[in-house]
Amino acid sequence: MTADWPLPSPAVRELFRRGAEVALDPSADWVAEVHTAALSGAGMRPVAEDPVLAESVRRANLANLLHWAAANVQRPGERVPVYVGPEVLDGARDLVRRGLDHLGLDAYRTAQAVAWRHWMQICFALTADTAQLRELLDVSARSISTFVDDTVATVSQRMAAERSELTRGAHAERRATVSLLLEGAPLARARAEAQLGYGLTGPHTAVIVWSGSGEVGSDQLEAAAEATMRAAGAGRRLTVVAGAAALWVWLPVDRAPEPAAVTAGLAGAPGVRVAIGRPGSDVDGFRRSHLDAATTQQMLARLTSPQQVARYADVQLVALLTTDPTRVEEFLTATLGGLLGADAATRDTVLTYVRELGSAARTAERLYTHRNTVLRRLARAEELLPRPLAEDAVAVAAALDVLRWRGGGS
Numbered sequence: 001m002t003a004d005w006p007l008p009s010p011a012v013r014e015l016f017r018r019g020a021e022v023a024l025d026p027s028a029d030w031v032a033e034v035h036t037a038a039l040s041g042a043g044m045r046p047v048a049e050d051p052v053l054a055e056s057v058r059r060a061n062l063a064n065l066l067h068w069a070a071a072n073v074q075r076p077g078e079r080v081p082v083y084v085g086p087e088v089l090d091g092a093r094d095l096v097r098r099g100l101d102h103l104g105l106d107a108y109r110t111a112q113a114v115a116w117r118h119w120m121q122i123c124f125a126l127t128a129d130t131a132q133l134r135e136l137l138d139v140s141a142r143s144i145s146t147f148v149d150d151t152v153a154t155v156s157q158r159m160a161a162e163r164s165e166l167t168r169g170a171h172a173e174r175r176a177t178v179s180l181l182l183e184g185a186p187l188a189r190a191r192a193e194a195q196l197g198y199g200l201t202g203p204h205t206a207v208i209v210w211s212g213s214g215e216v217g218s219d220q221l222e223a224a225a226e227a228t229m230r231a232a233g234a235g236r237r238l239t240v241v242a243g244a245a246a247l248w249v250w251l252p253v254d255r256a257p258e259p260a261a262v263t264a265g266l267a268g269a270p271g272v273r274v275a276i277g278r279p280g281s282d283v284d285g286f287r288r289s290h291l292d293a294a295t296t297q298q299m300l301a302r303l304t305s306p307q308q309v310a311r312y313a314d315v316q317l318v319a320l321l322t323t324d325p326t327r328v329e330e331f332l333t334a335t336l337g338g339l340l341g342a343d344a345a346t347r348d349t350v351l352t353y354v355r356e357l358g359s360a361a362r363t364a365e366r367l368y369t370h371r372n373t374v375l376r377r378l379a380r381a382e383e384l385l386p387r388p389l390a391e392d393a394v395a396v397a398a399a400l401d402v403l404r405w406r407g408g409g410s
Contacts, residue, residue, distance in 0.1 A: 020072035051301030094243035203254035227265025338384030
């Protein structure tokens with residue numbers, strides 16, 4: 001061991017090893033707190049609001065935490081080498097591609113503070129010997145801070161290399177042009193079209209194709225973009241690589257593809273998600289349609305929705321209602337009462353009934369069931385609702401639509 005990195009005493013090394021074993025199996029609350037801190041730092045909002053980038057930060061956080069703990073189980077108290085797995089390096093690449101690399105490094109510092117607080121709790125539970133505890137905390141502080149410093153330095157080097165690579169070639173030019181258009185910068189149409197190889201006059205429907213799992217390859221993302229293009233009846237597309245797990249796509253069509261048709265084309269890629277914006281025209285439509293798709297993507301991630309494909313036109317109200325998770329729960333409880341916990345068939349019947357403007361016959365036809373069954377379910381719903389359906393139909397339908405899109409994790 002080098003002179004500037006002395007080993008702790010054997011007794012403290014054993015304490016360090018035992019503590020690292022605990023840290024190797026962190027509680028869900030601990031992990032969640034680390035993620036929250038990393039994503040709530042100064043200026044981190046652009047990262048936190050992007051489901052792909054946010055998930056990338058979470059994967060890097062967890063990978064680094066487990067790597068540090070595992071290293072100290074095997075070699076307690078020694079200097080921990082930097083983890084250079086795909087979770088960290090892919091995340092760094094994605095941040096550079098979005099021009100947010102200066103923010104990504106802040107996440108390591110804010111996560112470090114939370115990890116240190118939890119590690120101290122572990123240390124205090126390991127021994128009541130004040131001398132050993134003092135030595136354990138001292139070596140722990142050195143270990144954690146050095147590991148984070150080394151990680152930041154390594155990631156910074158990787159970001160610099162990626163940034164240098166991005167400044168060369170057609171892909172870099174295309175990304176830069178799209179960023180300027182989305183920001184509303186004054187950019188000559190003819191110049192932008194030449195750089196993109198895509199006409200900005202006429203209709204556009206924007207699509208975001210992504211995966212939050214980190215287990216989907218670029219070939220699957222490309223296949224999903226191609227399937228979406230075919231479902232829309234488009235003959236070409238503009239595609240921008242937004243990260244290791246995300247593509248931004250524009251289709252020159254004035255009608256958004258049907259979700260069922262897109263889903264059918266994703267049969268071989270269950271981990272891929274697709275968000276579709278409203279069609280728009282010219283440069284303003286190019287920009288607005290993408291913002292619609294981004295809002296849809298954020299809503300699916302926020303609600304941990306099981307839906308693989310979603311159009312902004314279908315989720316606009318739900319996206320608006322669910323921007324504040326706490327208020328959402330209050331709204332659902334106050335509006336639905338006991339119907340919130342009812343079976344899916346009853347809830348679907350009520351939602352369809354409202355959409356069919358109170359026609360039990362059309363509801364039965366839409367649900368492929370008997371009219372008497374519809375009436376029984378509606379009667380049951382009336383017993384469960386806080387207010388009569390006729391007096392609160394719009395709010396009830398909105399609440400049920402939120403439930404339809406929400407996943408079990410919300």
